[in-house]
Amino acid sequence: MTTANILLVEDEPAIQELLAFNVAQCGFRAIQAYDVPSALAEINRALPDLILLDWMLPGASGIEMARRLRADQRTRDIPIIMLTARTDERDKILGLESGADDYITKPFSPRELMARIRAVLRRRAPQMSDETVRVEGLELSPTTHRVSAEGANIDLGPTEFRLLHFFMTHVERVYSRAQLLDQVWGDHVFVEERTVDVHIRRLRQALEASGKDSLVQTVRGSGYRFSRE
Ligand code: CA
Numbered sequence: 001m002t003t004a005n006i007l008l009v010e011d012e013p014a015i016q017e018l019l020a021f022n023v024a025q026c027g028f029r030a031i032q033a034y035d036v037p038s039a040l041a042e043i044n045r046a047l048p049d050l051i052l053l054d055w056m057l058p059g060a061s062g063i064e065m066a067r068r069l070r071a072d073q074r075t076r077d078i079p080i081i082m083l084t085a086r087t088d089e090r091d092k093i094l095g096l097e098s099g100a101d102d103y104i105t106k107p108f109s110p111r112e113l114m115a116r117i118r119a120v121l122r123r124r125a126p127q128m129s130d131e132t133v134r135v136e137g138l139e140l141s142p143t144t145h146r147v148s149a150e151g152a153n154i155d156l157g158p159t160e161f162r163l164l165h166f167f168m169t170h171v172e173r174v175y176s177r178a179q180l181l182d183q184v185w186g187d188h189v190f191v192e193e194r195t196v197d198v199h200i201r202r203l204r205q206a207l208e209a210s211g212k213d214s215l216v217q218t219v220r221g222s223g224y225r226f227s228r229e
Pocket of ligand 1: 010011055
């Protein structure tokens with residue numbers, strides 16, 4: 001299973017450490033930020049798979065940050081769970097309206113928080129889930145790292161595996177090279193876009209014998225799509 005990167009945006013050191021500890025215990029990778037500017041710098045470097053965002057932060061608030069992420073095409077789909085000490089119903093609505101996927105109030109039970117993280121990831125980032133995916137006779141298992149086409153085993157390198165997993169969980173949608181770098185490589189700055197083409201070619205080659213290579217389609221001028229058509 002691909003390890004999900006969870007960005008923790010929380011200024012209180014004790015809570016930040018508690019979050020980081022629990023996130024790591026669950027097998028996720030914790031990225032820690034104590035304020036909005038450093039959180040944004042982390043996001044600019046690599047897109048996290050989920051953000052745990054505190055409401056009350058020094059300077060800019062978590063709400064402002066959530067709105068900002070939702071307004072930007074690159075970041076608008078990152079799942080966000082808001083963390084706050086407020087229990088006021090009005091604030092809760094404001095949090096959800098600003099684009100948060102879920103909401104949890106402090107003090108929180110780490111177990112509940114982790115269950116919420118898993119639920120949001122399952123819903124919003126299915127390529128991070130360890131469930132077996134089946135599309136058009138292709139079967140991919142994140143736990144065993146095996147891929148088969150109509151029952152016949154297919155050998156894939158780690159990048160091709162991640163790429164195929166992403167495609168199989170996002171069928172019929174067009175992704176630009178930059179988006180694939182963000183989603184599959186987690187890096188849109190230091191990896192060249194033509195790297196995507198290299199791995200697409202390898203993936204198609206690996207799928208060729210089964211005839212499934214036609215599922216990986218080039219969309220001229222836009223990027224790639226995994227499609228049944
Ligand atoms: Ca705070």
